[in-house]
Amino acid sequence: MKYESQAVAKPYFIFALVLFVGQILFGLVLGTQYIIGDFLFPEIPFNVARMVHTNLLIVWLLFGFMGAAYYMIPEEAETELHSPKLAWALFWIFAAAGTLTIVGYLAVPYATLAEITGNDLWPTMGREFLEMPTITKVGIVVVCLGFLYNIGMTVLKGRKTVINLVLITGLLGLALMFLFSFYNPTNLALDKYFWWYVVHLWVEGTWELIMASILAYVLIKVTGVDREVIEKWLYVIIAMALISGILGTGHHFFWIGAPEYWLWLGSIFSAIEPIPFFMMTLFAFNMVNRRRREHPNRAATLWALGCAVMAFLGAGVWGFLHTLAPINYYTHGTQLTAAHAHMAFYGAYVMIVLTIVSYAMPIMRGRPNGNSNKAQVVEMWGFWLMTIAMVFITLFLTGAGVLQIWLQRLPESGEALSFMATQDQIVIFYWLRLIAGLFFMAGLVVYLVSFFVGGDEPQLEKA
Amino acid sequence: MAERFTKSMARNMYMGGSLFFILIFVGLTMDTVRQMPGRDNRENLTEAVAHGKKLWEDNNCVGCHSLLGEGAYFAPELGNVFQRRGGEAGFKAFFKGWMNAQPLGIPGRRAMPQFNLSDEDLDALADFLEYASGINTNGWPPNIEG
Ligand code: HEM
Ligand code: HEM
Ligand SMILES: [Fe+2]
Numbered sequence: 001m002k003y004e005s006q007a008v009a010k011p012y013f014i015f016a017l018v019l020f021v022g023q024i025l026f027g028l029v030l031g032t033q034y035i036i037g038d039f040l041f042p043e044i045p046f047n048v049a050r051m052v053h054t055n056l057l058i059v060w061l062l063f064g065f066m067g068a069a070y071y072m073i074p075e076e077a078e079t080e081l082h083s084p085k086l087a088w089a090l091f092w093i094f095a096a097a098g099t100l101t102i103v104g105y106l107a108v109p110y111a112t113l114a115e116i117t118g119n120d121l122w123p124t125m126g127r128e129f130l131e132m133p134t135i136t137k138v139g140i141v142v143v144c145l146g147f148l149y150n151i152g153m154t155v156l157k158g159r160k161t162v163i164n165l166v167l168i169t170g171l172l173g174l175a176l177m178f179l180f181s182f183y184n185p186t187n188l189a190l191d192k193y194f195w196w197y198v199v200h201l202w203v204e205g206t207w208e209l210i211m212a213s214i215l216a217y218v219l220i221k222v223t224g225v226d227r228e229v230i231e232k233w234l235y236v237i238i239a240m241a242l243i244s245g246i247l248g249t250g251h252h253f254f255w256i257g258a259p260e261y262w263l264w265l266g267s268i269f270s271a272i273e274p275i276p277f278f279m280m281t282l283f284a285f286n287m288v289n290r291r292r293r294e295h296p297n298r299a300a301t302l303w304a305l306g307c308a309v310m311a312f313l314g315a316g317v318w319g320f321l322h323t324l325a326p327i328n329y330y331t332h333g334t335q336l337t338a339a340h341a342h343m344a345f346y347g348a349y350v351m352i353v354l355t356i357v358s359y360a361m362p363i364m365r366g367r368p369n370g371n372s373n374k375a376q377v378v379e380m381w382g383f384w385l386m387t388i389a390m391v392f393i394t395l396f397l398t399g400a401g402v403l404q405i406w407l408q409r410l411p412e413s414g415e416a417l418s419f420m421a422t423q424d425q426i427v428i429f430y431w432l433r434l435i436a437g438l439f440f441m442a443g444l445v446v447y448l449v450s451f452f453v454g455g456d457e458p459q460l461e462k463a
Numbered sequence: 464m465a466e467r468f469t470k471s472m473a474r475n476m477y478m479g480g481s482l483f484f485i486l487i488f489v490g491l492t493m494d495t496v497r498q499m500p501g502r503d504n505r506e507n508l509t510e511a512v513a514h515g516k517k518l519w520e521d522n523n524c525v526g527c528h529s530l531l532g533e534g535a536y537f538a539p540e541l542g543n544v545f546q547r548r549g550g551e552a553g554f555k556a557f558f559k560g561w562m563n564a565q566p567l568g569i570p571g572r573r574a575m576p577q578f579n580l581s582d583e584d585l586d587a588l589a590d591f592l593e594y595a596s597g598i599n600t601n602g603w604p605p606n607i608e609g
Contacts, residue, residue, distance in 0.1 A: 034537070037573030042566065045576050046537050047526025111578070114521040126520025128534050184520075186513040189503035189598050192533065193495065228470060235473035242481035246488045255603035256531050257503045258495050263601065265491070330605060333532030333540065413607040419539035420573075422608075 001363050003074040005081035010364045011091050012067030013357050017448065019060035019098070020350075024441050026053040031434040035427060044106070051105050051131045057345065058129065059098045062140075064353030065174075065210055066094075066147055069167060071360045072217050073151045077158025082150050090146045097139040101132050123184055127191070129199055130181045137181055144175040162231040163213050163220075166238060170209030177201045189257030196252045203344070204248055204273060204315075208241040211311070211352045215280060215304060218359050222301045224292035233283045241276040248273045251323050255332060263325040270323045274316030277348075284308035296458035297362060297370030299379045303355035306387055310347025318343055318394065330409045335426075336401030343394040346386075354383075354447075361451075372455025382447025389440035393433055400429035504597035514584075515591025522578050529609075531600060537573065540609025545596040547607050558589045 001007065029049045032039045040049075074081045081087060104113045110126070117133035119125045124134045132140075148171060155164050180197040216234045220227060250266025284305050295301065318340040322331040331337065358379065362370045370376065408422040417425070499505070519525070524541070525534035531542040548557045562585055566574045580588070 033573070037571055038566075041574040042576055045527075046573070047523045047535065050526050050535055050537075051523065110523040110526075111521045119521060123517060123520060126523050126525065128525050131523060131526070186508060186516050187499075187503055187505055188516065188530075188595055189499060190496070192531065193492075232468070232470045232473045235470065235477045239473065239477035239480045242477070243484055246481070246484040247491075249488070253495075255600045256533070257499065257598040257600060259498045259502065260601060261491075262495075329603060332603065333529045333534070333536060335536060338536055408608050409605050411606065416606045416608045418608050423573075 079158035082153035173206030307351035314343030339397035385443025
């Protein structure tokens with residue numbers, strides 16, 4: 001660690017991993033409810049478990065991004081963080097607000113939560129991924145503003161690297177697009193249209209900037225490749241991400257009331273969205289092949305490569321699978337959507353956070369050359385277990401989705417099976433998914449155990 | 464990457480490309496908003512529908528169901544439930560009976576909670592679903608099962 005203040009990243013990473021465990025536990029509840037419909041009913045209805053699952057995901061990724069920024073920005077800017085105290089204060093505010101919200105979901109019926117948090121005054125609740133009370137949303141905005149101020153001041157007084165500028169742009173964009181979560185017109189079509197400004201322009205826009213800059217940073221560190229080369233790649237990747245991803249939003253405007261030209265625009269532009277993800281894969285492997293040093297933290301390198309590959313598979317390949325309007329007509333809102341959602345979120349954003357955690361945590365814990373070989377081996381077991389489990393979750397959900405489309409969507413009215421009858425027919429895939437989910441949980445436990453494995457620090461080797 | 468393609472060219476591609484497409488996107492959004500009155504069934508957006516949408520949100524219905532294909536995939540699509548369950552003649556009666564009968568209590572079956580809504584509220588929710596079913600969705604869903 002070059003600058004003491006980078007250490008504020010540590011609580012962010014630790015809390016992120018705690019929430020990750022919660023997310024997966026509730027994933028297992030959901031997976032069980034898909035098979036045993038009244039499991040935990042009425043104490044934890046499916047919609048409650050789902051909110052906890054998805055909101056924990058979003059919040060822990062935000063903690064991860066913030067931790068990444070607090071770690072990377074001072075080092076890139078070659079100066080201490082503007083205010084570590086502010087970073088700590090915001091950590092506690094965000095952690096408290098997040099915890100209270102989750103407790104609220106579980107402790108009282110959602111309608112009661114809406115009532116006591118003043119959803120009547122400014123209704124923003126009850127929309128997918130944006131279920132948190134309006135005051136929680138305000139809290140998120142406040143935390144983001146403080147955070148952006150803190151890292152912004154740091155960048156201003158220090159060296160302005162491309163990585164820092166791209167990271168900050170991505171984070172600014174994230175905060176900016178989140179403001180659309182406060183716009184909730186009674187007109188359902190407009191509500192949906194602008195809802196995608198948050199959701200799509202996050203995962204297929206601003207977050208890609210964050211991901212690419214973290215990837216570039218870690219690749220510089222573990223490969224020692226010249227910064228000039230890395231920065232050129234970074235620019236081209238994010239250029240392609242925005243060129244394809246902004247109009248690519250149109251792949252969500254096919255069936256929600258928007259004009260017909262979106263069928264064409266959305267299909268064409270989202271069809272080129274896989275390119276930036278493919279470039280990230282090329283980038284990662286290219287840089288590792290051209291490495292100028294053998295970094296002793298091999299686990300971090302594995303995460304970086306794995307992230308690039310899985311993001312391409314989940315977002316690029318599984319995204320492309322259903323993004324053309326004539327195909328999406330049949331696949332829209334089926335288990336195929338869920339298959340894509342899982343692998344894309346895991347491959348791109350879970351894995352990029354785990355990449356920076358793998359690189360930075362050992363350093364913050366006083367092991368500049370990475371964890372012991374023993375600990376790294378355990379960490380890599382966690383990597384493979386989680387990643388392979390996620391591949392199987394995706395494959396089983398794809399199986400469920402294809403069968404669902406076959407039975408429920410393709411036949412004519414009158415011939416088609418009803419939704420509920422279809423679900424009964426495909427339950428075998430839900431069993432398999434649940435088993436794969438248990439392996440995912442096991443992989444997560446192994447991963448966490450790796451933090452507690454001792455042993456001697458690896459020695460620096462000369463390439 | 465080839466040496467001819469310099470870093471500053473890459474940066475220009477990023478800045479120019481994103482600015483260009485942001486502007487196009489804003490323009491298309493303005494055009495979409497302009498065209499929406501002909502497509503989004505706003506003429507049927509009554510007080511009751513607005514109240515129904517609020518109830519839809521306050522009870523997090525979208526946490527199990529999909530609406531125009533978006534939401535969760537645990538329970539049936541409701542964008543066309545109005546047509547599926549009786550339409551003009553029978554939907555309201557069906558809907559009230561359905562809501563009041565929850566949870567059905569069939570062991571092992573996916574269960575829907577009892578939300579304890581008043582008769583007025585149920586009317587409003589039904590109106591909201593009817594309004595939603597009137598949005599021009601380019602012919603989606605493919606069939607009545609949603
Ligand atoms: C890391 C990047 C990505 C993430 C995290 C992601 C995540 C998601 C999620 C969570 C949904 C479901 C939204 C909902 O609940 O309604 C979704 C839907 C969708 N995604 Fe992605 N996505 C990514 C990239 C892509 C890419 C690159 C493509 C196209 C090539 C794509 C195509 C689609 C399509 C067409 C849908 C709509 C599915 C439907 O009609 O039901 N996604 N994505
Ligand atoms: C034990 C592992 C997991 C299980 C069993 C599981 C199960 C589920 C289930 C049943 C749903 C609800 C689908 C519906 O709406 O009907 C869901 C939604 C979701 N989960 Fe998971 N999950 C797991 C792990 C994960 C992981 C690791 C991630 C992120 C990387 C994730 C991200 C999501 C997302 C983004 C959604 C919303 C999907 C959409 O809207 O299309 N889940 N999960
Ligand atoms: Fe998208």
